[in-house]
Amino acid sequence: MQTRPVVWTIAGSDSGGGAGIQADLLTFHDLGVHGCSAITANTAQNTLTVAAINPLPESALQSQLDALLSDLPPLAIKIGLLANTAQVHIVADFLRGLRAQGCQVPVVYDPVAVASSGASMTEGSTGAAVVSELLPLCDVLTPNRVELEWLASAEVDSAGDILIAAKKLAGANEIALAVTGGHFDIEPGTTADLLCVPGETGITSDWLIGRKIDTRDTHGTGCTYSSAVAAILAQGYPLKDACVVANAYVRRGLRLGNSSQIGEGPGPVGHCGWPNELQDFPEVLVAGSERAKHYATFDAAAAENYAAEFVQPDTTRLGLYPVVETVEWIEKLAREGVRTLQLRIKNPGDDLREQIERAVAIGRKFDLRLFINDYWQLAIECGAYGVHLGQEDLQAADLQAIQRAGLKLGISTHGFFEMLYAWQYRPSYLATGAIYATNTKDMSGQLQGPRKLARMATLLPDYPLVAIGGINVERAPDVAASGVGSIAVVTAITQAPDYQAAVTQLRAVIE
Numbered sequence: 208m209q210t211r212p213v214v215w216t217i218a219g220s221d222s223g224g225g226a227g228i229q230a231d232l233l234t235f236h237d238l239g240v241h242g243c244s245a246i247t248a249n250t251a252q253n254t255l256t257v258a259a260i261n262p263l264p265e266s267a268l269q270s271q272l273d274a275l276l277s278d279l280p281p282l283a284i285k286i287g288l289l290a291n292t293a294q295v296h297i298v299a300d301f302l303r304g305l306r307a308q309g310c311q312v313p314v315v316y317d318p319v320a321v322a323s324s325g326a327s328m329t330e331g332s333t334g335a336a337v338v339s340e341l342l343p344l345c346d347v348l349t350p351n352r353v354e355l356e357w358l359a360s361a362e363v364d365s366a367g368d369i370l371i372a373a374k375k376l377a378g379a380n381e382i383a384l385a386v387t388g389g390h391f392d393i394e395p396g397t398t399a400d401l402l403c404v405p406g407e408t409g410i411t412s413d414w415l416i417g418r419k420i421d422t423r424d425t426h427g428t429g430c431t432y433s434s435a436v437a438a439i440l441a442q443g444y445p446l447k448d449a450c451v452v453a454n455a456y457v458r459r460g461l462r463l464g465n466s467s468q469i470g471e472g473p474g475p476v477g478h479c480g481w482p483n484e485l486q487d488f489p490e491v492l493v494a495g496s497e498r499a500k501h502y503a504t505f506d507a508a509a510a511e512n513y514a515a516e517f518v519q520p521d522t523t524r525l526g527l528y529p530v531v532e533t534v535e536w537i538e539k540l541a542r543e544g545v546r547t548l549q550l551r552i553k554n555p556g557d558d559l560r561e562q563i564e565r566a567v568a569i570g571r572k573f574d575l576r577l578f579i580n581d582y583w584q585l586a587i588e589c590g591a592y593g594v595h596l597g598q599e600d601l602q603a604a605d606l607q608a609i610q611r612a613g614l615k616l617g618i619s620t621h622g623f624f625e626m627l628y629a630w631q632y633r634p635s636y637l638a639t640g641a642i643y644a645t646n647t648k649d650m651s652g653q654l655q656g657p658r659k660l661a662r663m664a665t666l667l668p669d670y671p672l673v674a675i676g677g678i679n680v681e682r683a684p685d686v687a688a689s690g691v692g693s694i695a696v697v698t699a700i701t702q703a704p705d706y707q708a709a710v711t712q713l714r715a716v717i718e
């Protein structure tokens with residue numbers, strides 16, 4: 208039995224059951240975490256109006272936080288409506304105390320200021336306290352258009368405005384921003400979220416473009432989104448993965464929620480389980496694509512290299528896929544009947560071209576699907592079957608040349624965000640890893656695990672997917688159960704006491 212992570216929401220109650228604490232707890236339950244709540248205000252609402260806010264007294268908020276901390280320590284915290292400056296002080300003091308005790312759990316703040324009906328939810332001076340006291344203690348901010356304008360003190364309309372305001376807030380407070388795009392109109396029929404994440408090399412910004420769902424029942428989408436981010440972070444997913452899955456969770460709720468009979472006004476967004484259909488997931492915008500022109504992120508140099516729709520392999524199930532560093536290994540494994548192989552030379556000598564030529568010749572002789580790692584120019588020149596590239600290689604490689612030469616292209620990914628990004632290239636296969644800890648390469652911080660792999664694999668059931676990292680004969684059945692059609696291994700074969708037996712056992716599982 209898996210234990211369920213504890214996640215808190217510090218937010219207001221919505222008597223109408225569509226937003227606030229009620230939406231947060233439904234989301235937590237749906238996404239597999241245990242939800243706890245500290246209520247800031249007892250709002251009197253229905254689907255038509257916010258009749259009253261009714262903030263709780265300071266002592267009532269404080270006692271909830273203290274009770275939770277003594278028995279139910281969180282793995283993530285979501286903060287929603289804070290009704291007044293006093294509540295901002297209490298929550299900020301509490302977070303400072305947590306941090307001082309060494310508790311570094313992610314804090315997601317959805318700065319609820321104005322209800323979708325237009326009603327103000329907070330006292331006038333709260334915004335200043337939020338910016339000066341609370342933002343520096345939070346990790347992720349999830350404003351919508353009105354909230355971004357509220358915190359940035361600027362009007363925000365175009366894609367360029369959103370980028371400037373979000374980057375400014377992210378930089379000033381060292382906080383990640385996930386600006387939700389439901390209220391912007393950048394491209395007809397779409398919504399666009401913007402992720403701005405501060406890192407060692409500056410702030411990265413990524414647009415997530417999704418299909419706009421035509422529904423009136425949007426009440427609670429902001430609360431649902433931010434609590435989904437917290438619930439997914441609590442399960443150890445990196446931030447960008449949490450944001451794309453939360454985005455898909457909300458879109459799934461908008462698509463499938465059936466709230467037309469609930470109240471006379473806009474009904475609540477649905478809560479419809481972990482998103483497992485690609486149609487609900489956003490497109491991660493690639494800077495070299497035509498579409499990037501709408502989003503103030505078009506990069507002409509990237510466009511020179513960008514290509515999509517690579518030649519597909521003869522099968523979606525590439526089977527056992529050994530990754531080896533010598534031509535000798537290629538030949539030995541070809542003789543064992545292995546069909547998919549990769550030559551991955553990390554310390555090349557002067558004879559690199561010769562090695563690749565020899566490998567390609569063996570590939571032809573045995574009719575192999577032979578991929579060359581990294582050296583895409585040599586792979587083209589030697590007429591290889593395909594190349595394998597990492598995410599960072601995608602910017603530097605001439606993908607149009609690879610495509611023109613008719614080579615297959617495999618791309619590495621490490622989680623949902625990178626998978627959706629790489630999907631924009633429609634490569635010949637997508638590889639995901641590391642599934643387990645491995646000594647072959649430093650993959651710390653990028654471990655996926657078989658459960659997450661299975662969730663990713665459900666999105667592309669008919670596409671060639673490869674799992675890599677720490678896979679051996681014992682673990683292979685769990686990996687195969689995820690639905691991927693291929694298992695890439697290094698040491699499970701090259702360091703096996705009996706490589707022929709290892710090949711036979713691994714092939715029996717995946718082929």
Ligand SMILES: Cc1ncc(COP(=O)(O)OP(=O)(O)O)c(N)n1
Nearest residue numbers: 580595596597598619638673675695
């Ligand atoms: C099948 C497969 N998946 C992932 C990788 C890793 O490629 P990359 O990210 O380019 O890292 P290096 O292998 O170059 O260290 C791979 N080689 N094969």
Ligand SMILES: Cc1ncsc1CCOP(=O)(O)O
Nearest residue numbers: 640645647676677696697698
């Ligand atoms: C190259 C690579 N990319 C992700 S994990 C990995 C190493 C896989 O090696 P092993 O199968 O020995 O864990």
Ligand SMILES: [Mg+2]
Nearest residue numbers: 580581596597
């Ligand atoms: Mg590489």
